[in-house]
Amino acid sequence: MRLSRFFMPILKENPKEAEIVSHRLMLRSGMVRQQSAGIYTWLPLGKRVLDKVNAIIREEQNRSGAVELLMPTLQSAELWQESGRYDAYGKEMLRIKDRQDRPMLYGPTNEEMITDVFRSFIKSYRNLPLNLYHIQLKFRDEIRPRFGTMRSREFLMKDAYSFDLDREGAVHAYNRMFTAYLRTFSRMGLRAIPMRADTGPIGGDLSHEFIILADTGESEVFCHKDFLDFPIPAEDIDFNDAGALREVFDKWTSRYAATSEMHDESAFEAVADTDRVAARGIEVGHIFYFGTKYSEAMGAKVQGPDGKEHAVHMGSYGIGPTRLVPAIIEASHDENGIIWPDAIAPFGAVIVNMKSGDAACDEASESIYRALSKADLDPLYDDTDDRAGTKFATADLIGVPKQVVVGPRSVANGEVEIKDRKTGARETLTIEAAINRLTQAG
Incomplete structure (x- = not known):
């Protein structure tokens, strides 16, 4: 969605x-x-x-x-x-x-x-x-x-x-x-x-x-x-x-x-x-x-x-x-x-595009969104024009267990960040590894 x-x-x-x-x-x-x-x-x-x-x-x-x-x-x-x-x-x-x-x-x-x-x-x-x-x-x-x-x-x-x-x-x-x-x-x-x-x-x-x-x-x-x-x-x-x-x-x-x-x-x-x-x-x-x-x-x-x-x-x-x-x-x-337990969370993951309109961020976000959707993880893709801070606040507020943060700097290196909503732990992975991590967990 x-x-x-x-x-x-x-x-x-x-x-x-x-x-x-x-x-x-x-x-x-x-x-x-x-x-x-x-x-x-x-x-x-x-x-x-x-x-x-x-x-x-x-x-x-x-x-x-x-x-x-x-x-x-x-x-x-x-x-x-x-x-x-x-x-x-x-x-x-x-x-x-x-x-x-x-x-x-x-x-x-x-x-x-x-x-x-x-x-x-x-x-x-x-x-x-x-x-x-x-x-x-x-x-x-x-x-x-x-x-x-x-x-x-x-x-x-x-x-x-x-x-x-x-x-x-x-x-x-x-x-x-x-x-x-x-x-x-x-x-x-x-x-x-x-x-x-x-x-x-x-x-x-x-x-x-x-x-x-x-x-x-x-x-x-x-x-x-x-x-x-x-x-x-x-x-x-x-x-x-x-x-x-x-x-x-x-x-x-x-x-x-x-x-x-x-x-x-x-x-x-x-x-x-x-x-x-x-x-x-x-x-x-x-x-x-x-x-x-x-x-x-x-x-x-x-x-x-x-x-x-x-x-x-x-x-x-x-x-x-x-x-x-x-x-x-x-x-x-x-x-x-x-902070939703995994089994009843409204979405399997939320994708936070930190800079909508940036070609690299848009492309990476879209590819992750397609992959997670294909794996039936039912992701929410924040593709709005809101500021990054607003997007982060929204993601925390609605409590989806995993957040995929897509920013210009990390995408330039072929990477994204996964944040665990409950613990706050963050991990930087390649886009492919991030997709594998989320789909295997789901």
């Missing part, structure tokens, strides 16, 4: 409405634009990052055995009245009526609707286990939306829902998602700590939040230091092996870990002083097992091997991609801008 043809409205000044780093950097870099309180347009740069986050989430959900579908954002109030949550959910639910005066709502979550889908088609235990997921916009009418897309009213959510014959099967489904979540966040360059959590209005008796450490996080985190360095399950882990997944769960939960909402002071005090971590963090995922709460209320039953009807055991599993993006920025930035 040539920057001269890309829509990336950079702001020179810090937006006054931005209270935290991620909100400021997302506005300044032209990732998002606020349309109204808690509602944002994702501009092309932000959409690129969001798409990569969604792709990793989707791959790990599919790997775990979950099956994707897409449910509507508008839901019938009747389903929520069946479950008993329509009146209990509170003012966060946006209630509306259609032209026939039928009560509707803009879905804040989908337990009721997925239960309705399930009961319409599944009648036998032979069709279990089943896990269905989608990535869809949700709406919760936050009384005080803040921090940009970190806490917005409209947001994107990956929500999955598992169905099993009994608690044993449901716990295995829970451990599948627990393992998949560890892999998902790790692939994005994050260390997400699973914390015991309250089930809230979702219901049930088993729940974990996945939290990444960040100074601006809303949650207080208390854990054993081992949580910062446990191994991540391998790509080839067998998601059908209940014992292996239980081992993953036990390994991660055998040390004390909790948020402020579920803080057991005596348990934390039992951890040796040298092993304690007390910090702040941001929730990026939440998983629940809630048994038969919805299946009993809504008649989602299957015939078991004993010939009798059984209410299925369910769980739900959420990741908020539009929350995850700013959370990553909170955990990975410096005074100059964003």
Whole structure:
């Protein structure tokens, strides 16, 4: 992509409405634009990052055995009245009526609707286990939306829902998602700590939040230091092996870990002083097992091997991609801008032509751009007429991991410079060697 043809409205000044780093950097870099309180347009740069986050989430959900579908954002109030949550959910639910005066709502979550889908088609235990997921916009009418897309009213959510014959099967489904979540966040360059959590209005008796450490996080985190360095399950882990997944769960939960909402002071005090971590963090995922709460209320039953009807055991599993993006920025930035992990960077490299219009610089930049594009590295070529200092500032602000600096002096020697955005390390290479280095790394 040539920057001269890309829509990336950079702001020179810090937006006054931005209270935290991620909100400021997302506005300044032209990732998002606020349309109204808690509602944002994702501009092309932000959409690129969001798409990569969604792709990793989707791959790990599919790997775990979950099956994707897409449910509507508008839901019938009747389903929520069946479950008993329509009146209990509170003012966060946006209630509306259609032209026939039928009560509707803009879905804040989908337990009721997925239960309705399930009961319409599944009648036998032979069709279990089943896990269905989608990535869809949700709406919760936050009384005080803040921090940009970190806490917005409209947001994107990956929500999955598992169905099993009994608690044993449901716990295995829970451990599948627990393992998949560890892999998902790790692939994005994050260390997400699973914390015991309250089930809230979702219901049930088993729940974990996945939290990444960040100074601006809303949650207080208390854990054993081992949580910062446990191994991540391998790509080839067998998601059908209940014992292996239980081992993953036990390994991660055998040390004390909790948020402020579920803080057991005596348990934390039992951890040796040298092993304690007390910090702040941001929730990026939440998983629940809630048994038969919805299946009993809504008649989602299957015939078991004993010939009798059984209410299925369910769980739900959420990741908020539009929350995850700013959370990553909170955990990975410096005074100059964003530092994206390689896997979710909007571009594979940015080519900085220090002197657009100079024949040698233009020729070298074009050849590098063609080579990186051919190698599917998806480079951004800054071919604008801006000054070199402005181009460097833009490259740092948008956080692309590798910068290729093309200047008259280096090009005269057949060389360019590669800068690592995270470390600041610079290396001068021949043009051919620079292309090889970047394409092999990509």
